[in-house]
Amino acid sequence: MTTAPAGAVARTVSLTWRERVRHWLDSEPVLAYLFMSPGWIILLLFMSYPFFLGIWISLTDRMVGLPGGEFVGLRNYRELLHDSVFRLTVVNTFIYGFVTVPFKLLLGLLLALLLNQVFPLRNVLRAALLLPWIVPTALSSLAWLMLYDAVLSPFSWLLKDWGLIESNIAFLGSRTNAIISLCVANIWRGTPFFAVAILAGLQAVPQELHEAAAIEGANSVQRFFAVTLPVIKGIIVITTLFSIIWTFADFQLVYVLTKGGPANSTHIFGTFAWQEGIGGAGKLGMGAAVSLYMFPVLAVLSAILLRYVRSQEA
Amino acid sequence: MVGSNRLSNRLLFLYLPLALFTIFLLFPFYWMLIISLKPNSLLLNTKVNPLILTHFTLEHYRYLFTNTDFPRWAWNTAVVTFGATFVSLTSSILMGYALGRFRFRGGNLAGTAIFLAYLIPPTLLFIPLSQVVARFGLYNTYWALILTYPTFLIPFASWLLMGYFRTIPRELEECAMIDGASRFQAMWRIILPLALPGVLSAGIFSFTLSWNEFLYALVFMGSGEMKTIPVGTVSDLIRADVFQWGPLMAAAMLGSVPVAVAYMFFVDQYVSGLTAGAVKG
Numbered sequence: 386m387t388t389a390p391a392g393a394v395a396r397t398v399s400l401t402w403r404e405r406v407r408h409w410l411d412s413e414p415v416l417a418y419l420f421m422s423p424g425w426i427i428l429l430l431f432m433s434y435p436f437f438l439g440i441w442i443s444l445t446d447r448m449v450g451l452p453g454g455e456f457v458g459l460r461n462y463r464e465l466l467h468d469s470v471f472r473l474t475v476v477n478t479f480i481y482g483f484v485t486v487p488f489k490l491l492l493g494l495l496l497a498l499l500l501n502q503v504f505p506l507r508n509v510l511r512a513a514l515l516l517p518w519i520v521p522t523a524l525s526s527l528a529w530l531m532l533y534d535a536v537l538s539p540f541s542w543l544l545k546d547w548g549l550i551e552s553n554i555a556f557l558g559s560r561t562n563a564i565i566s567l568c569v570a571n572i573w574r575g576t577p578f579f580a581v582a583i584l585a586g587l588q589a590v591p592q593e594l595h596e597a598a599a600i601e602g603a604n605s606v607q608r609f610f611a612v613t614l615p616v617i618k619g620i621i622v623i624t625t626l627f628s629i630i631w632t633f634a635d636f637q638l639v640y641v642l643t644k645g646g647p648a649n650s651t652h653i654f655g656t657f658a659w660q661e662g663i664g665g666a667g668k669l670g671m672g673a674a675v676s677l678y679m680f681p682v683l684a685v686l687s688a689i690l691l692r693y694v695r696s697q698e699a
Numbered sequence: 700m701v702g703s704n705r706l707s708n709r710l711l712f713l714y715l716p717l718a719l720f721t722i723f724l725l726f727p728f729y730w731m732l733i734i735s736l737k738p739n740s741l742l743l744n745t746k747v748n749p750l751i752l753t754h755f756t757l758e759h760y761r762y763l764f765t766n767t768d769f770p771r772w773a774w775n776t777a778v779v780t781f782g783a784t785f786v787s788l789t790s791s792i793l794m795g796y797a798l799g800r801f802r803f804r805g806g807n808l809a810g811t812a813i814f815l816a817y818l819i820p821p822t823l824l825f826i827p828l829s830q831v832v833a834r835f836g837l838y839n840t841y842w843a844l845i846l847t848y849p850t851f852l853i854p855f856a857s858w859l860l861m862g863y864f865r866t867i868p869r870e871l872e873e874c875a876m877i878d879g880a881s882r883f884q885a886m887w888r889i890i891l892p893l894a895l896p897g898v899l900s901a902g903i904f905s906f907t908l909s910w911n912e913f914l915y916a917l918v919f920m921g922s923g924e925m926k927t928i929p930v931g932t933v934s935d936l937i938r939a940d941v942f943q944w945g946p947l948m949a950a951a952m953l954g955s956v957p958v959a960v961a962y963m964f965f966v967d968q969y970v971s972g973l974t975a976g977a978v979k980g
Contacts, residue, residue, distance in 0.1 A: 411882065413801045420797035421809060424790035424853045428816055431828065432850045439827035499717050510717070512966045514724050519962050520955035521911040523929035527951050528727040531734065531944055539730065539749045577724065634820030637913040641933055655822035662826045663918055673826045680823065687818045
């Protein structure tokens, strides 16, 4: 509400500096931009600026610790297209980002439906089962690193004890094994997020509708599809898109478990960009180009998400 | 007979799957805990069942505090977490208030931009951002993280708080202002207290995300004594191929406790905040 009628200004013959500021601050647009400025300054300096700087760096051969670098046009991007490790990285990222999602969604949905039932210690269990998503991923990945250890893995020990295998499984020893292991750890980490989001959505399902459908003779599966699913559909779509974006742009789990190995065969965009740009060769330009190859996919996913959120709001 | 039928149904369709989920989701934590307490002699013995703890020792925890920089990492993590949370929360309350309660040109555009900023992942920015951090002379200082973490905290927190501020009727502050309160008094005394659950959610969210962050901490503050717990544990306790599993798991336990505790106390705020953000957008 603006409380600076023109009369007030006219009445006062000479406004003091203080009063003038006060009147000015009563205008909503002025105040709005003032309030937003701290946030926008941080976002412009540390998000927008590096984004455009990244595009520039990706067009140069800049190295870590050296100033400048020569403009090389699209050379970094072209070289990457012919790089077999990068090609593998693209495939891995799509497997990692997209194949894990249906598992996380189905397991999360199932867990949410279970946690929505009434049983003793429900709140304790609900809190405890969210832990994989809460704790630092780098640290929980260390637990997985040991669970996958070639010598000390308890999985191998158990399977040997049961007589199912002869020698230890090399969980991280080959590309196929390592990718499956990475995906399992990612599913472990992501399932609680889906569960909790869907569980919140389930609270909005009208109970009377369920009862009415039950009286009409619908069994629980029919009721799920007719009554529950339409209500939680929006949440499922949005959660899924978020999860794809986050997994696609992941870093820590792969960094801790395989560092992209064995033989650079399990990199995803994030870890390969780190290795090219910071860790190994220090080729900042190349690393920035690897990161930016993610951009088209992220842009498409973000556009879909934004459109969907808009349509839900309308 | 109906009763026992119901019970077996519940066993099969509720308790059994719940038990499987519990094992799947909590087993890594169980493993973390028992390894952190297991004497080295047992830990490396592949003959005995690794899943049970027959003797326990605190030697790994002692090692962590006397032979590594863990206490320093914990201090670094705390400084960065509280700093980044403070910066983010302050900017987000103001941003959320502006977006949620003021009518102004460009308001919708600003809201959309904030939403899109939330979708930009650190892996897209960390290489050029390392150059920006170095250019501003922030490399390997706390400010490197205190100022960069807000880039992924502010968008979420502002979006969340915008939602909270919007639900509070405008008449409330208009009445207060008619009664003689200034706009800032109305905001501070009336609106902010009503939005407190949202502020709390945003705060817990910022706290956990800052505490858990890895990539920026690794690249901008990853050398010498300036490591955070996740970075220090991953890079200093794994030397070449010698894995000090006991101290590693002890560090993983201790590094997870603060967020687990923060979250246990505020699980309902956290969940409502999480879904408000993730679900309403």
